[in-house]
Amino acid sequence: MAASLLLNRVSRSVSLQRLGGGALRFSSLDAQIHGGRISGALFPERSLATLAKGASCFDEMVTANQRKYYLLGGKGGVGKTSCAASLAVKFASHGHPTIVVSTDPAHSLSDSFSQDLSGGVLKPVQGVDSPLLALEITPERMKEEIKRQAGGDKSVKNMMDSMGLGMFAGELGDLNLEDMLNAASPGIDEIAAISKVLQFVESPEYSRFTRIVFDTAPTGHTLRLLSLPDFYDSSISKITKLKKKITAAASAFTSVFGKKKEIQEQGPSNELDQLKERMEKVRNVFRDVDTTEFVIVTIPTVMAINESSRLHASLRKENVPVHRLIVNQLLPPSESDCKFCSVRRKEQTRVLGLIEKDTELSGLKMIQSPLLDAEIRGVPALKFMGDLIWK
Ligand SMILES: Nc1ncnc2c1ncn2[C@@H]1O[C@H](COP(=O)(O)OP(=O)(O)OP(=O)(O)O)[C@@H](O)[C@H]1O
Structure with a gap:
């Protein structure tokens, strides 16, 4: 008999059960799944075994106690968030204090x-055993942080002064920090994400979180x-070199004309070097095979597969580990x-064949x-999806 599954919503609780009795029972708290029926046509009994196909080798992902980073990405709408959220729930259920971060502006x-996790700050996810915090990074909050770090000062010149770059700021004196941050908007989401990665890497307050x-x-x-970290790294190197040249030229000028030296040689611990060091840290995190993995999410269509193939080529070029x-x-x-x-x-079977042939x-x-x-919404639904994918 073709078995079917029911997603029932019973007084704010969800239970998923295989009709006619069976092992696949899932009951819980507060999911927002609305009485959806997973029909026999889609899930005949035989296919329940098929759901297990292509095991993720979750054991490998969960065993180590050292901190690990998982980045889930792919084409829009393929299920990145559902897969990432279900993975975070699964890690937390296995005892890992976990943080799930969205770097997608949308x-x-x-x-x-199905909880309010907005606002650009870490918020605890309800309904999970171990600590699971979630963060939706918002560029707006990031801009506020930059402004605060710049001492609330609105002028770019003062900010650059404070970074030891005042000598380049002459032309920028009239520029407003707000305008500059707005002009940088296309990249600000990524900058915000990188600054969060840094906080997770460096700050003791996050050290107990073993899965990000x-x-x-x-x-x-x-x-x-x-x-971006590479880009910054090379830009910072260029600026540092330029700064050294100017310093050297200024000292030569001083020794010839005996004028007061205006530009001080900066030691190795100046802000630029520190920034460069921090960018290197982020770059290393993204490329560390022992701690980081990028999981590509796709759907079985030719367009999505082609994009996934290009994504993997780019990640390989960047030396980002993908398995x-x-x-x-x-x-x-x-x-x-x-x-x-x-x-x-x-058509899907044909596309799976294409994946197998794709270099x-x-x-x-x-x-x-x-x-x-x-729709996959709420912790119980994510647990259910996670049990299908991550095993
Ligand atoms: N396996 C699945 N079965 C049924 N619905 C799914 C499945 N995977 C994802 N969905 C649904 O598809 C929609 C898009 O999923 P999700 O938000 O996870 O995708 P995304 O790739 O993160 O999208 P975006 O690029 O817009 O951020 C959601 O409504 C989600 O519940």
Whole structure:
């Protein structure tokens, strides 16, 4: 008999059970799944076994106590947030104090957890055993922080003075910090994300969190985020060299004309060197095979697969470790199929074949995640999805 699954909402509690008795029972608290039925057509009994296909080797991900970073990314709308949130819940359920961070300006962590996690600060996720904190990074909050660090001063010149760059600021004296931050907007999300990574790496207050999961923005943004530390690193190096040249020229001028030396030689601990050091730290975190992994999330369509393939090529070029590919929203096989489903399923099977032949993707561990017929919202639903994907 074809078994079916029910997502029932019973007085603010959800229970998922296999009709006719069975092991797959899931009951909990406060999910926002609305009485959706996962039909026999999509989930015949045979297909429950198929859901286990493509194990993620979660054991590898959960065993070490040392801090690990997981970045989940891919094309828009493929299920990055759902996969990232379900992974964070799974880590927390296994006893890891975990932080899940959204670096996507169009945040959906709050929607995914069905809790208010907005505001740009770490907020505890309710309904999880171990500490799980969530953060939706907001550029607005980041701009406020920069302004505060600049001492509330509105002028770019004073800010640059305070960074030891006053000598370059002559032309910028009239520029307003607000204008500059607004002009930098396309990159400010990534800068905000990097500054958070730094806080997690450096600050003792976060040291007990052993898993940090990033729900990243669609591909373009994410690649910019990963390459930004390098970009800064090289820019800072250029500025430092330039500064040294100017200092040397100024001392030569002083020794010839005996004028008061106006530009002081900066020691190795100046702000620029510190900034460079911190950028190196972020860059190293993104590339450290022992601590970091980028998980590509995709769906079984040719367009998504092509983009995933390009994403993997770029990540490889950046030396960012990638081992796993989640193919989300797969229709499980069925015995009784409508025409529409059988056409879609055939196409999905063809696309899975393309992944196996794709030179970029074929070497990755493929995790198949089924299309559910209810939206994945709330901790119980995320636990359910997590148990299908992360095992
Ligand atoms: N396997 C699945 N079965 C059913 N619905 C799913 C599945 N995966 C994701 N969804 C739903 O698809 C929608 C988009 O998912 P999600 O927000 O996780 O994607 P995303 O890639 O993070 O999107 P964006 O790029 O817009 O941030 C959500 O409504 C989510 O509940």
